Amino acid sequence: MRILYYLLQKEFIQIVRNKIILRLIFILPVVQLLVLVNAATMDMKNMEMVICDQDHSSLSNRLISKIEASPFFVLERMTPDVANGRERLESGEADLMLVIPNDFEQDVIKGQSGEIQLLANAINSQKAQLGYAYMQRLTSDLGHQFKLEMTGEKTQSTLSSTYTYWYNPELDYKFFMLPGILVVLVSVVGMFLTAMNLVREKEMGTIEQINVTPVPKYTFIVAKLLPFLVIGLFELALGLVIGKFVYNVPMQGSLWLVFGIASLYLAGLLGLGLLLSTFSASQQQVTFVSYFFLLVFILMSGIFTSVDNMPEWGQKVNLFNPLFYFIDVMRSILLKGAQFWDLWRQILGITILAISFLTLAVLNYRKTS
Amino acid sequence: MKQLWVFIKKESKHIFRDSRTLGVLFLMPLAQILIFGYVISTEIKDARIGVYNKANDYTSHQVTERLISSGYFKVVAYFSNKAEMETSLRRGNIQMAVVFPGDFGNLMQSSDGAPLQLVADASEANTAQMLVNYAQGIVNRYGWEKTGDIDQTTLPIQIDVRMFYNPSLKGVFMSVPGIMAMILILVSAMMTSISITREKEFGSMEVLLISPLKPWQIIVGKVAPYVLLSFVNAATILLVGILIFEVPMNGSWLLLGFINLIYILLSLSLGIFISTVANSQMVAMFISLFALMLPTILLSGFIYPIENMPDPLQWLSLLMPPRWYIQSVKDVMFKGAGFFVVWKELLIMISFLSAFMILSVKNFKIRLE
Amino acid sequence: MRKAESSMDVIKVDKLVKKFGDFTANDHLSFQVKKGEIFGFLGANGAGKTTAIKILCGLSAPTEGRVEVAGFDVEHQTEKVKKSIGYMSQKFSLYEDLTVFENIRLFGAIYGLSAGLIRERSERMLKNLGLYEQRNRLIGNLSLGWKQKLAFSVAILHRPQIVFLDEPTSGVDPVTRRQFWELIYQAAAEGITVFITTHYLDEAEYCDRVTIMADGKIEALETPRKLKKQFDCETMNEVFLKLTRPH
Numbered sequence: 001m002r003i004l005y006y007l008l009q010k011e012f013i014q015i016v017r018n019k020i021i022l023r024l025i026f027i028l029p030v031v032q033l034l035v036l037v038n039a040a041t042m043d044m045k046n047m048e049m050v051i052c053d054q055d056h057s058s059l060s061n062r063l064i065s066k067i068e069a070s071p072f073f074v075l076e077r078m079t080p081d082v083a084n085g086r087e088r089l090e091s092g093e094a095d096l097m098l099v100i101p102n103d104f105e106q107d108v109i110k111g112q113s114g115e116i117q118l119l120a121n122a123i124n125s126q127k128a129q130l131g132y133a134y135m136q137r138l139t140s141d142l143g144h145q146f147k148l149e150m151t152g153e154k155t156q157s158t159l160s161s162t163y164t165y166w167y168n169p170e171l172d173y174k175f176f177m178l179p180g181i182l183v184v185l186v187s188v189v190g191m192f193l194t195a196m197n198l199v200r201e202k203e204m205g206t207i208e209q210i211n212v213t214p215v216p217k218y219t220f221i222v223a224k225l226l227p228f229l230v231i232g233l234f235e236l237a238l239g240l241v242i243g244k245f246v247y248n249v250p251m252q253g254s255l256w257l258v259f260g261i262a263s264l265y266l267a268g269l270l271g272l273g274l275l276l277s278t279f280s281a282s283q284q285q286v287t288f289v290s291y292f293f294l295l296v297f298i299l300m301s302g303i304f305t306s307v308d309n310m311p312e313w314g315q316k317v318n319l320f321n322p323l324f325y326f327i328d329v330m331r332s333i334l335l336k337g338a339q340f341w342d343l344w345r346q347i348l349g350i351t352i353l354a355i356s357f358l359t360l361a362v363l364n365y366r367k368t369s
Numbered sequence: 370m371k372q373l374w375v376f377i378k379k380e381s382k383h384i385f386r387d388s389r390t391l392g393v394l395f396l397m398p399l400a401q402i403l404i405f406g407y408v409i410s411t412e413i414k415d416a417r418i419g420v421y422n423k424a425n426d427y428t429s430h431q432v433t434e435r436l437i438s439s440g441y442f443k444v445v446a447y448f449s450n451k452a453e454m455e456t457s458l459r460r461g462n463i464q465m466a467v468v469f470p471g472d473f474g475n476l477m478q479s480s481d482g483a484p485l486q487l488v489a490d491a492s493e494a495n496t497a498q499m500l501v502n503y504a505q506g507i508v509n510r511y512g513w514e515k516t517g518d519i520d521q522t523t524l525p526i527q528i529d530v531r532m533f534y535n536p537s538l539k540g541v542f543m544s545v546p547g548i549m550a551m552i553l554i555l556v557s558a559m560m561t562s563i564s565i566t567r568e569k570e571f572g573s574m575e576v577l578l579i580s581p582l583k584p585w586q587i588i589v590g591k592v593a594p595y596v597l598l599s600f601v602n603a604a605t606i607l608l609v610g611i612l613i614f615e616v617p618m619n620g621s622w623l624l625l626g627f628i629n630l631i632y633i634l635l636s637l638s639l640g641i642f643i644s645t646v647a648n649s650q651m652v653a654m655f656i657s658l659f660a661l662m663l664p665t666i667l668l669s670g671f672i673y674p675i676e677n678m679p680d681p682l683q684w685l686s687l688l689m690p691p692r693w694y695i696q697s698v699k700d701v702m703f704k705g706a707g708f709f710v711v712w713k714e715l716l717i718m719i720s721f722l723s724a725f726m727i728l729s730v731k732n733f734k735i736r737l738e
Numbered sequence: 739m740r741k742a743e744s745s746m747d748v749i750k751v752d753k754l755v756k757k758f759g760d761f762t763a764n765d766h767l768s769f770q771v772k773k774g775e776i777f778g779f780l781g782a783n784g785a786g787k788t789t790a791i792k793i794l795c796g797l798s799a800p801t802e803g804r805v806e807v808a809g810f811d812v813e814h815q816t817e818k819v820k821k822s823i824g825y826m827s828q829k830f831s832l833y834e835d836l837t838v839f840e841n842i843r844l845f846g847a848i849y850g851l852s853a854g855l856i857r858e859r860s861e862r863m864l865k866n867l868g869l870y871e872q873r874n875r876l877i878g879n880l881s882l883g884w885k886q887k888l889a890f891s892v893a894i895l896h897r898p899q900i901v902f903l904d905e906p907t908s909g910v911d912p913v914t915r916r917q918f919w920e921l922i923y924q925a926a927a928e929g930i931t932v933f934i935t936t937h938y939l940d941e942a943e944y945c946d947r948v949t950i951m952a953d954g955k956i957e958a959l960e961t962p963r964k965l966k967k968q969f970d971c972e973t974m975n976e977v978f979l980k981l982t983r984p985h
Contacts, residue, residue, distance in 0.1 A: 006847035014835050020652050028659040039667045039682050063526075090704070092676075113527035122532035127674065129412070130499060132530050137506045143525025144513035159432075159512025160482050163501045165491035166458060173494045181663070188658065196651050203571075209831040212795050213848045214820040283650045284563045285390050291555065291658070292393045292400070299404050304672050306496040308416060308464060314408035332461060335492040342460045368816060369798050 003215055007223035015227060025193070029185040029235055033178070033242050040177040040304075047131050048076040050085045050094040057105035059114070059146060066142055067098070072134050089121055096120050096131050108146060167252075167335045174247050179330035180303035182239040187297075187323060190232035190266055191290055194273035198224055199286045202277075211367040221362055225270045232266045233259060243334075252337030258330065261347060265326045268354030272322075275361040297323040325349045372582055376590040384594045394598060398552045398606045405544040406614050413499050419446035419463040421454045424473035432485070435511050436467065441503045458490050465489040465500045477515060545610040546698035547671030549603055550691035553629070554665060556599050557636030558643065559657040561592050565644035566653040584733065592637045599633045619705030628701065628711065631718050632694045638725035639690070645732035665691045693717045746773045748900055748931050749794065754803035756789050763789040765954040766803070771933060773899075776926050778945030779935040780974075782982065786954040787935040788828060791904050794933065795825045808899045821849070824893035824901040824930075828908070830885050832892060834878030838869060841877060842892055849896035856895075863891045883914035887921060894925050901925060903934040907941065919944055942974040952982045 016022065049067065053060050067073050076094045079085050088094045099117040108114035118135055120128035168175050201207040210220065236259070243249040273290060280286035300314065301307075301323040307315060318324040325346040332338035332346075340347070385391065418436070422429050436442045446463055448454040457463050468486040470476065476483035487504055489497035565588075582590070607625075610616040618625075640657065647653035666672055668682065669691035675683055686692050697714035700706035749771035756764040763786045771777045781787050792798040794807055796816040805812040808822035832841045839860060846856035864870040867887055877885060886906055894901050903922075907915045919941070926932055934945070942948045942962055949959040958965060958981055962974055971977045 003848055003850075006844055010833070010836065010840070010844050013840060014833070017835050018649075018651075020648065021655065024652065024655045024659070028655065032659065032663055035682065035685070036663055036667045039678050039686075040673050108525050114525060115527045115529055118528050118530045120530065120532050126495075128532055130502070132528070133499065133502045133506065135528055137502065137509065139526040139528060140506065140510055140513065147525050159477060159485065159508060159515065161485045161487060161505050161508045163487040163489060163505070165489050165494075165497055165501075168491035168494055168497075171491055171494040171498060176492060176494050184663065188662070192654060192658065193651075196654060200651070203567075204834075205827060205829040205831040206833055208797060208827050208829075209825070209845075210848075211797055212820060212823070212825040212827075213845065214817050215848045216817075279389070282387075282567070283654070284560065284567065285387060287563060287650075287654050287658075288390050288393055288560070291559075291662075292397050295397070295662075296400055296404065299401065300408060305409050306464075306493050308496070309410040309412055309414060310408050311410075317408075328461065331492050332459070336459045336461075336490070338459050338461075342456070368796055 004219050004223055007215070007220065008226060011223055011227040015231075025189055025231060026235070026238070029189060030238060030242065032185060033181060033239055034246065037174050037178050037181055037247060040173070040181070047073050047096055047127065047134075048094045049073045049096040049098060050076045050088045051078050051098045051100070052080060052082050052085045053078065053100045054080065054102040055100045055104040056102075059105040059108060059142075060100045062146075063100065063116075063139070063142055066138055070134065070138065072131070086119070089119055092121065094121070095127060096135075098135075108143065109150065114143070167250075175249050175335055176331065177303075178239075178243045178247050178249050179334055180301075180327050182236065182243065183301075183323060183327045183330055184298055184303065185239065186232050186235050186262075186266070187269055187326075188294060189235055190228050191269050191273040191294060192287065193231070194225065194228045194270040195277045195280075195286045195290045196283050197228070198274060198277040199280050199283050202281065203283060217365055217367060218362060221274060221358075221365060224274060225267065228270055229263065229266045232270075233262060236262055249334060251334050253333035253339065257340060257343075258333050261326070261329050261343070261350060264347070264354050265322060265329075265350050268322055268350060268357045271354060271357035271361045275357055275364060278361060278364045278366075297321050300324060301327050303327055319349065320353065322350060322353050325353075373586045373590060376582060376586065377593045380590050381594040381597075384598070394556065394602065395605065398548065398602055399609065401548045401552070402545065402606055402609050402614070405548060409544075413441050413496070413503060415443040416441060416465065416496075416500055417445045417463045418442045418500075418504075419448055419454060419457050419466045420444055420469075421448040421451070421466055422469045423471045424469045426472075426474040428474040428477055428483075429469040432469070432508060432511055433467070435507050436504060439503070439507050441500075441507075454488070458488065461490070463490070464493075464496065465504065467504070477512075482512070544671070545606065545614070545616050546695045546702070547666075547669065547691075549606050549629075549698065550632070550669060550671065550694050551662075551665050552602050552606065553599050553633055553694075554636045554639070554661055554691060556602055557592075557595055557633055558640035558661060559654070561595055561637055561640030562643035562647065562653040562657050563650050565591055565641065566647050566650050569644070570649055588641060592641065595637060595640075596633055599636070600629070603629050603633075616702065618702050620701035621707065624708055624711070625698065625701050628694065628697050628715065628718075631715060631722065632690070635690055635718050635722040635725070638722050638729065642725045642729045642732070645729050664689060668692070669695055671695060690718060690721050747771065748773045748808055749777075749933065750804075750806040751794070752804045754790070754793065754805055755801045756786075756793060756798070757801045762954050764793070764800075767956055769949060769956065769959055771900075771931060773931055774926060774929055775946045776922065776932045776934065776944065778942050778948035779933065779951065780937070780939065780942055780948050780978065781935075781951035782937060785951040787951060788904055790951075791902050791933070791935055795823060795902050796820055797825075822899045824896065824898040826886075826889045826893045826901070826903045826906055828904040830882075830889060832877050832885070832889055835876060837874050837876055838864070838880075838888065839873040841888075842895065845892050846895055851896060859895060863895065867891060883910045883917075886910055886914070887918060890918065890921055894930055897928070898930065900931040900933060903932065905935055905937065907936065907938060915941075939973070939975040939978050942978075948974075950978060950981050957981045 051064060053064065068075050076088065082099060085097045085099070089097045097119040099119070101115065104114045104116060116139070118132060120131055122128035165171055244251060272293065276289050276293070277286050280289065300318055300321050307318060307324065329343055329346050332343060420433055422433070433444065437444060446457055448457065448466070454466050458466060466488040468488060470484060473483050485508055487501050489501050491497040611618055643653055643656050647656060668686045668689045670686070671691070675686050675692070678686065693714040697711040700711050747770040751767055751769050754764055754767040755762065767790060779787050779790065789798065793800050793805060794812065796812050796819050799813060807819045810818045812819050836844070842860040843856055846860070851859070861870070864873055869884065869888065872880070877888070880888070890903065890906060907918055910918070922932055922934070936942070945962060947959065947961050948965065950957045960968065965977050966972070966974065969977045969980050971980065
């Protein structure tokens with residue numbers, strides 16, 4: 001224990017003395033949190049639509065005014081010329097283009113399907129999909145209503161659906177993104193610092209002086225992990241403060257639980273960093289390998305898109321992804337007020353991963369080559 | 370010139386001997402494109418829903434059946450009280466709950482119509498929005514059918530949808546240029562900045578500087594192997610994208626190659642610039658990683674559409690070199706654009722390139738004095 | 739008599755072999771080092787000196803053979819060996835971003851010295867070195883000579899039975915080298931066995947016994963005086979040339 005104390009003292013002195021890194025550790029994540037959370041918006045409220053109405057009928061007018069009234073679409077412009085509309089779509093000025101052909105209303109009155117054409121710029125596929133879904137609902141309602149009016153029956157559907165969005169009634173996408181980005185930032189800082197720190201000692205040769213001493217390797221590894229775990233937790237706290245006061249992210253659940261699980265998570269992730277560094281001879285190498293793991297973890301974690309849309313095997317791979325568990329934990333606790341027993345599976349996953357990574361790191365760290 | 374060639378060969382040997390880094394170098398683009406191609410998806414399929422059916426009558430069962438047969442939803446839980454539903458949502462076992470009121474079937478006969486409630490877990494705001502939308506579409510359609518014996522086979526208004534540039538809505542489509550942007554900037558900027566800083570840290574830069582090699586030759590020697598690696602990487606991604614994911618290539622290969630060359634040089638010059646600022650490998654890593662990783666993902670239009678961002682961020686994204694690269698690659702590959710369409714992007718990238726070069730040379734000189 | 743002598747051997751190396759792939763860095767080395775001896779390990783760069791010293795310190799595992807240091811088997815009782823030895827590597831390996839005193843405190847604590855003992859010994863050591871005024875300076879700012887002298891003093895801070903020095907004087911000026919050897923003699927006088935590798939042949943004269951290594955093998959092992967006599971040379975340098983370039 002006494003050796004651990006002195007080793008920790010050494011690590012902290014070194015960290016504090018490295019002013020540039022210290023500043024980067026805290027300034028960069030804060031700046032990123034302030035900027036990037038705003039960038040990650042998938043709000044689908046402003047889809048620009050260009051409309052070519054060749055029908056000029058009462059039905060087509062009703063369709064257009066429904067579109068105008070919808071919060072999702074913005075009428076970019078009306079044009080009689082299809083070619084002109086296509087140009088606007090191609091140039092990216094419009095996301096969607098609607099063509100209403102000239103016998104549209106007639107077809108509906110005759111009892112056939114009135115066909116309209118929706119052209120979507122699908123390079124952003126999610127936006128295109130959602131635009132299509134909105135349009136389908138809008139036209140379905142309008143069409144049925146119109147037909148019922150013709151027959152003079154009642155114009156109300158017998159089935160109405162209401163919806164509530166729980167945990168985030170305003171559908172603020174930032175509530176979803178902030179926990180995710182925060183986890184990424186904390187992970188990047190912690191993992192890279194740990195991985196590079198040990199390899200730096202290898203590059204500098206100082207590790208040899210330590211290895212020739214009788215210092216127990218567990219003690220040494222704990223001393224290498226603990227400082228970065230503390231930094232990670234501090235960073236997390238900083239991020240939560242920003243989340244609370246800048247983004248107004250709700251914090252429904254227990255922050256103790258957040259930090260408890262975070263410690264476990266960080267121990268595992270930093271363990272992975274150490275494990276990678278035991279394999280690496282240069283900082284460049286370890287940076288690169290860590291980057292690879294982190295990037296795969298991040299992309300798979302469901303930070304940008306729902307994990308539920310992934311194929312089965314992708315979800316299985318995620319059982320080995322610490323970020324997947326922890327992002328889920330953060331979102332669940334902060335937004336939904338999840339408690340310990342709601343999260344036992346995630347906690348179990350994080351624990352198993354942490355134990356495995358740490359064990360492997362200890363086993364693979366050799367004082368003798 | 371012969372000295373330079375010898376030096377380049379030495380540096381290349383150094384890099385190509387490190388099989389681990391090389392392995393990762395080729396694995397990384399592959400893993401990324403596979404993740405984007407096969408794993409990440411915004412398509413809603415088999416979303417987990419729960420049913421809280423207070424009515425338990427024929428009509429409610431039919432609506433449930435409709436939801437399931439749409440392919441969007443899969444019922445994973447039936448609840449007998451509200452608390453069960455709440456727990457299930459909080460634990461993330463279900464993404465949405467469908468609540469049928471007590472006498473659902475009877476209410477459908479009444480003039481007010483039957484209200485059906487959808488409760489979505491909006492901690493994932495977009496998924497919630499999509500789920501609610503799809504469910505409402507299905508439910509509404511059922512309602513209209515029951516309202517006035519409408520022919521179930523023909524919809525009054527039919528939408529003929531065309532998804533342009535990406536007809537099958539494959540997510541991998543728009544991610545190929547983004548993946549290239551990320552990998553190239555990583556390989557070029559991060560690797561070079563760390564490798565040059567390493568020389569500085571160990572004092573071997575001074576040895577090189579007093580050698581007969583001129584400073585620019587040293588830099589060229591350092592970065593030349595990475596140009597080659599970057600090109601191989603870009604080619605790998607393109608090949609996989611085109612062969613496996615059928616990403617279209619409608620433009621000129623020569624132009625695409627030129628865009629890549631400019632972008633690679635730009636990234637290298639950024640790497641060199643970082644190395645003139647950083648005094649240790651860790652600093653170089655932090656700057657290149659933090660300045661490049663998340664901003665490249667989030668501010669370049671790679672995952673999140675730029676036009677959705679708040680104005681200040683849209684301006685900020687103008688300063689992101691990957692934005693211009695992604696834009697021009699998309700234009701060339703998807704739209705078959707020629708030089709006169711992408712000259713603006715190219716010019717901007719060349720300006721960045723020159724700016725970084727000038728700054729580096731300036732910093733380098735100051736350091737030497 | 740012989741028996742008593744051998745029990746005084748603090749290092750026993752028996753047919754030590756170290757291979758890296760096809761390359762044999764140490765080819766069946768056998769020798770003993772007596773307690774209190776200053777034992778020189780000579781050889782050109784790449785002769786296998788550093789490989790051997792790393793095995794003796796437990797930093798590297800032998801491929802074959804048996805090595806005993808301070809009465810413990812290096813391969814299987816590595817951590818026990820480490821308690822009894824000090825080591826100064828070829829490459830300066832104290833923490834440059836820590837101060838002189840912080841380095842001393844760290845290594846003292848790792849070897850289990852009490853805070854009081856650390857303070858007392860470091861004070862005596864630093865005054866002896868003439869570094870006391872500099873104790874709060876970052877090591878990175880010291881000159882190479884000071885660094886080397888400090889590294890040696892830190893290596894014997896815990897009073898090990900044996901101290902291993904790997905090319906301790908390479909790159910320092912002649913005056914500092916002299917001072918460094920004075921430190922070595924002081925340590926030897928306190929009963930610390932000194933195992934030193936060097937490629938400065940004049941330094942071989944200061945050793946009690948030397949081995950000369952070439953291409954991973956021991957070519958000779960004797961006192962410098964006997965070696966000179968045996969090969970009929972004036973200086974160790976000549977002995978060395980005769981041994982390593984016989985043709």
